[in-house]
Amino acid sequence: MPNRLSDRAAIIERHWREQARTRRLYTLIGGGGLIVVVALSLVFANEANAGKFFERLPFFFDFTKDLVPRDWLEVLRAMFDLPSPYDDGSLKYNYPEGRYLVTADLYIPEYIEKMLETLNIALLSTVIGALFGFVLSFLAARNMMPNALVRGVARRFMEILRAFPDVVIAGFFLAVLTLGPIPAIMAVSIHSIGALGKMFFEVVENADMRPEEGLRAVGGSWIERVRFALVPQVLPNFASYFLLRFEINVRASTIIGAVGGGGIGELLRLSISQGHGAKTISIVILLFGTIVAVDQFSAWLRRRLVGGDAFLPAT
Amino acid sequence: MLVLTATEMDAIALRHPHAVRPPFWAVWRVPAMAMAIAVYVLFSWWFFGIGQVLATTNWQIAGSYLLQWVTYEYRPTIAIDKDGAIKVGYPRFDPIGPNPDPAWMSLDRGMMERRIEAPASGAAQTSGFVASPFMAPPAKPATEQPATRREEVVKRAEVRFTNEARLVVTPDRVVVDKDGETLTLSVNHDDEVKAQGPLPAWATQKRAGDRVIVAFGASGWAQIDGSSVVIHKRFFGWVNFIFDTNSAFFGKSAGEVLHLVVSGERLDPARSNLALAVDDFLHNPSWQHLDVWTKLLETIVMAFIGTLFAALVAFPLCFVAARNITRNRAANQITKRFFDFQRSVDMLIWALFFTRAFGPGPISGMAAIFFTDTGSLGKLFSEALENIDGKPREGVTSVGAAPIAVQRFGVLPQVLPVFVSQTLYFWESNTRSATIIGAMGAGGIGLKLWEAMRTHTNWPNIFYMVILIIGTVFIFDTISNALRSRLIGRPQH
Numbered sequence: 001m002p003n004r005l006s007d008r009a010a011i012i013e014r015h016w017r018e019q020a021r022t023r024r025l026y027t028l029i030g031g032g033g034l035i036v037v038v039a040l041s042l043v044f045a046n047e048a049n050a051g052k053f054f055e056r057l058p059f060f061f062d063f064t065k066d067l068v069p070r071d072w073l074e075v076l077r078a079m080f081d082l083p084s085p086y087d088d089g090s091l092k093y094n095y096p097e098g099r100y101l102v103t104a105d106l107y108i109p110e111y112i113e114k115m116l117e118t119l120n121i122a123l124l125s126t127v128i129g130a131l132f133g134f135v136l137s138f139l140a141a142r143n144m145m146p147n148a149l150v151r152g153v154a155r156r157f158m159e160i161l162r163a164f165p166d167v168v169i170a171g172f173f174l175a176v177l178t179l180g181p182i183p184a185i186m187a188v189s190i191h192s193i194g195a196l197g198k199m200f201f202e203v204v205e206n207a208d209m210r211p212e213e214g215l216r217a218v219g220g221s222w223i224e225r226v227r228f229a230l231v232p233q234v235l236p237n238f239a240s241y242f243l244l245r246f247e248i249n250v251r252a253s254t255i256i257g258a259v260g261g262g263g264i265g266e267l268l269r270l271s272i273s274q275g276h277g278a279k280t281i282s283i284v285i286l287l288f289g290t291i292v293a294v295d296q297f298s299a300w301l302r303r304r305l306v307g308g309d310a311f312l313p314a315t
Numbered sequence: 316m317l318v319l320t321a322t323e324m325d326a327i328a329l330r331h332p333h334a335v336r337p338p339f340w341a342v343w344r345v346p347a348m349a350m351a352i353a354v355y356v357l358f359s360w361w362f363f364g365i366g367q368v369l370a371t372t373n374w375q376i377a378g379s380y381l382l383q384w385v386t387y388e389y390r391p392t393i394a395i396d397k398d399g400a401i402k403v404g405y406p407r408f409d410p411i412g413p414n415p416d417p418a419w420m421s422l423d424r425g426m427m428e429r430r431i432e433a434p435a436s437g438a439a440q441t442s443g444f445v446a447s448p449f450m451a452p453p454a455k456p457a458t459e460q461p462a463t464r465r466e467e468v469v470k471r472a473e474v475r476f477t478n479e480a481r482l483v484v485t486p487d488r489v490v491v492d493k494d495g496e497t498l499t500l501s502v503n504h505d506d507e508v509k510a511q512g513p514l515p516a517w518a519t520q521k522r523a524g525d526r527v528i529v530a531f532g533a534s535g536w537a538q539i540d541g542s543s544v545v546i547h548k549r550f551f552g553w554v555n556f557i558f559d560t561n562s563a564f565f566g567k568s569a570g571e572v573l574h575l576v577v578s579g580e581r582l583d584p585a586r587s588n589l590a591l592a593v594d595d596f597l598h599n600p601s602w603q604h605l606d607v608w609t610k611l612l613e614t615i616v617m618a619f620i621g622t623l624f625a626a627l628v629a630f631p632l633c634f635v636a637a638r639n640i641t642r643n644r645a646a647n648q649i650t651k652r653f654f655d656f657q658r659s660v661d662m663l664i665w666a667l668f669f670t671r672a673f674g675p676g677p678i679s680g681m682a683a684i685f686f687t688d689t690g691s692l693g694k695l696f697s698e699a700l701e702n703i704d705g706k707p708r709e710g711v712t713s714v715g716a717a718p719i720a721v722q723r724f725g726v727l728p729q730v731l732p733v734f735v736s737q738t739l740y741f742w743e744s745n746t747r748s749a750t751i752i753g754a755m756g757a758g759g760i761g762l763k764l765w766e767a768m769r770t771h772t773n774w775p776n777i778f779y780m781v782i783l784i785i786g787t788v789f790i791f792d793t794i795s796n797a798l799r800s801r802l803i804g805r806p807q808h
Contacts, residue, residue, distance in 0.1 A: 041616040041620050044616060045613065045677040046678060048676055048758065049675075050676045056672060123355075127355065131352070163785045164785070168764065172377075176374075251663070259765065269755065272667045272671055275671075
């Protein structure tokens with residue numbers, strides 16, 4: 001035999017084979033376990049679902065057919081509240097009814113007005129979240145708040161705000177306040193305070209402390225140190241997180257709208273559940289366009305603010 | 316050392332004004348931003364009518380709802396009969412259970428002559444139940460003369476809310492003590508309640524003679540009418556969390572239950588006590604443990620399968636989307652725009668679509684998560700692929716490996732940890748989102764939670780579900796963080 005192993009090498013070879021076998025066995029058990037879990041999960045989900053997957057699958061395309069409008073101009077008419085030639089008095093074609101009149105002739109189309117309302121909910125909540133998060137972040141950062149008690153309270157407070165699912169907060173305020181945008185604003189802002197506060201205080205903790213030391217040396221008060229040593233450093237990063245949160249909040253406020261918080265989400269849910277093809281498609285296009293536009297705009301602004309570093313893939 | 320005098324400083328400032336005087340925007344940027352934000356907030360205040368809504372909101376309701384998250388009430392009604400006999404009754408499904416004898420209520424009993432109108436009341440019952448012309452007219456009372464009977468009745472009822480607050484009901488007056496203040500209310504059967512002396516701050520009466528509501532803070536409140544006093548006695552905690560009032564184990568201590576389960580007589584001859592106890596616990600009608608847990612499992616399954624399938628589909632597609640793997644710009648662009656489309660249509664829209672198609676339930680939620688995250692994961696995967704080091708690939712290619720082998724040994728070892736870590740991260744965040752899209756009809760605990768919230772009454776159950784959700788999210792966060800830091804080799808977050 002040409003490449004015969006020495007005795008010691010043979011022992012190593014045997015050990016390696018044993019370990020490789022164990023490893024393969026574990027991989028096999030793991031993979032098999034995963035397949036079993038997935039199969040059980042699928043069966044369980046299918047049992048729990050109102051419609052069974054394979055029963056409903058053929059009808060899936062029926063449902064998609066419902067969404068195709070009678071002609072594609074209908075989508076534009078629905079979006080801009082123009083009267084439809086198919087108008088038969090039903091809810092399906094009553095596009096002009098939702099017009100938001102500015103003057104007698106000039107109007108904002110309903111969906112665009114609602115989309116703006118959703119955007120405004122998201123923006124206001126992000127602003128509120130950023131204002132409170134800004135204050136909390138300096139109280140929660142180790143380098144600015146030597147008092148462990150204050151720091152701990154601030155951090156726990158933000159954790160609690162973050163932990164509650166926003167749909168629970170929205171539901172609570174829907175019960176206390178009336179229906180409409182304010183419960184959505186409350187829910188989204190409360191969640192934003194927690195989320196932004198956490199991002200902000202991590203930025204503050206990573207700030208360069210030399211300007212702060214300089215100000216401390218000349219007797220600057222806490223507020224002066226924050227204002228002149230830290231804020232100029234952290235503001236670009238804060239703004240970047242603010243924009244990121246705004247993107248998330250646009251989606252969140254749409255979703256909360258769909259469960260009763262006003263805005264475009266509610267209209268989308270209604271028109272999908274009533275099978276109004278043209279209306280649904282025009283809302284989806286509007287939403288899709290807005291989300292893409294907001295994402296692109298915020299990515300562009302963030303790139304200008306903090307440079308390309310913020311765009312490394314999140315690993 | 317260089318020392319400048321004031322005149323020299325002024326001279327320099329004169330020669331180089333830009334060096335001493337910072338540009339306009341550097342000075343006014345922050346105040347201008349603050350101003351803009353203030354203006355925007357004021358605008359939104361007006362736009363949404365926030366001030367108006369906040370002013371008209373009844374914040375007491377909010378407080379009482381929040382209190383109900385962690386408290387429960389017993390609601391006995393102390394009724395005063397026309398002849399002065401007092402009767403204490405509980406609503407049918409009161410959590411106190413059958414045969415209540417709470418320690419916070421003491422009843423003084425005594426004998427009393429009562430007029431009994433038994434036949435008349437019997438007839439009234441029948442006719443009140445189904446008063447229909449097809450039935451025979453109610454039988455005439457056997458005796459026109461009402462009988463009298465001596466029977467034992469309650470003459471005085473005392474409810475202790477706290478050590479300093481109590482309420483005493485006697486046939487013609489209700490006396491409430493709180494923190495040293497005493498309110499005496501005289502009551503009669505014409506539903507007239509008269510306070511003797513001024514009302515203290517904790518008692519409210521809308522009009523003179525109307526009912527009086529006395530509040531004892533977190534320990535409850537009571538409503539005093541002319542002929543009845545409704546007590547709301549509040550306790551901290553969740554009532555009947557393990558066994559409901561219908562259970563054979565209701566009201567037994569942990570030791571007694573354990574004793575029954577281990578060595579007691581069978582309470583139900585058909586089953587062992589253990590099976591009975593487990594069954595009673597799981598099907599506890601007020602908490603519905605089994606149902607809540609099943610729904611929670613649905614949510615977990617939704618997030619798990621949705622993310623797993625999304626990763627499985629995104630995996631091959633990302634090789635097509637990566638510029639450095641597939642050298643075909645058209646294929647790259649089409650795949651990337653497809654990912655963008657899936658991501659931007661948003662989970663909400665997908666969830667609404669699939670709920671319409673498959674009906675409410677985890678399949679719809681699963682499909683929504685799958686569609687959205689195929690896009691998100693595909694984008695991240697292809698970005699990771701575009702950032703790889705090309706050298707291992709060149710090495711494998713140079714020894715003449717087949718294209719698949721190049722990817723397997725030259726590319727995959729570099730990106731697989733990143734892929735798995737990102738998938739885990741999405742799994743974790745989808746456990747949160749699954750709750751929310753559930754509320755829109757995609758099933759799982761989100762839907763159950765949302766339905767409970769719409770009733771505005773079931774706050775303890777809502778809190779129970781919220782705690783379960785937060786706990787689940789926390790557990791999955793921890794697992795996924797631990798796995799990711801092992802994969803990537805450095806701590807996350």
